[in-house]
Amino acid sequence: MNKIEYEIDYNNKIEIVYKTSKPIEIISFANSIRDISNSFQYHVSKELKQVNINSQLFIKEVRAGSVELDLVAYALPLLHIVYEHGILVNWATTLKTTIDFIKTCSKIPEFFDKREEKYIKNIVSPIAQDKSLQLFFNAYNGANVTYNFNINHDDASSIISKTPSIQEDNTENGYMYKQMLKWYQTKFDLKATTGDKAIVESISKKPKKIIFANETIKKSLTSRDDRFEKPWHELAYIVDLEIQFSDQEPILYKILDYYPEDTFDPAE
Known part of the structure; x- marks a missing residue:
């Protein structure tokens, strides 16, 4: 930010x-x-x-x-x-x-x-x-x-x-905007909800499980981009995301939006 x-x-x-x-x-x-x-x-x-x-x-x-x-x-x-x-x-x-x-x-x-x-x-x-x-x-x-x-x-x-289940210092969410995301692994299946992991280095250098706000965003981040010779999973994407923490450690990213015009080849 x-x-x-x-x-x-x-x-x-x-x-x-x-x-x-x-x-x-x-x-x-x-x-x-x-x-x-x-x-x-x-x-x-x-x-x-x-x-x-x-x-x-x-x-x-x-x-x-x-x-x-x-x-x-x-x-x-x-x-x-x-x-x-x-x-x-x-x-x-x-x-x-x-x-x-x-x-x-x-x-x-x-x-x-x-x-x-x-x-x-x-x-x-x-x-x-x-x-x-x-x-x-x-x-x-x-x-x-x-x-x-x-x-x-x-x-x-x-x-x-009405809030009996909320525990102090347990799990909470945070938000970050226009962050670089790189794929770590994926099941190459739009309907899959497990197996997708990515790295957002500004948060953690470790890969974390990711989910998507909707299928349109996932399809966009798992489809070929004709502007690049490299396959989509080797590109870097700029995204808005929600981060779920447990004991102050990020455990899950939810991709809320992305900026297609900012996609780039991280090797260049």
Whole structure:
């Protein structure tokens, strides 16, 4: 990913307030604030793909009955054109929509993003443990509140009850865009779901199992390219991919898209 750094935009921020009449259990609280930041970064990686926006979470104030934090991000030019109220508000509204979706489900669908599910579970966990605790999100542009919502004990308990299978530090997904992929082995069968392995050196020099978002992509990456004399399995491809990790080790690549104009002969 291309890492772009600018000055922190303190004018736009998300104020995060934990309000309670009791002490907060430290581990679940630490996991909650960690995954608020992780959730924002993950949202950015999906929304803006190759751009990585650094963010910081500051503890603003701790006093009897509340802990207040500010989530701010580095400013990027032109983002206000894409997102009317900024990428932070875009993340907050998406988070609220996702939480509302989980609350209305009898069971979280299998297609639901497990990494996002894990982040949300950790964010709301302290609120589920303490009936007196509420979590408030207030988006500011200068002194003006542009968006706000809160999560109460009932909301958090509903979410936790539907995410019993999510394990801390087990398996999660990541995304990378426009990465070079080289074939390692394949069954030369469009319908085969086992045996396909490839190397993405920017992630790991070891071959990993790959699957495809659809058959069209697989057919494109397993067919002769008339621009080259070499067979297709000796070419290098530029792809967008989802990476599945287990214990921080990549174990599976899912090819989401590819860029045929960028295919090349790695020997040249």
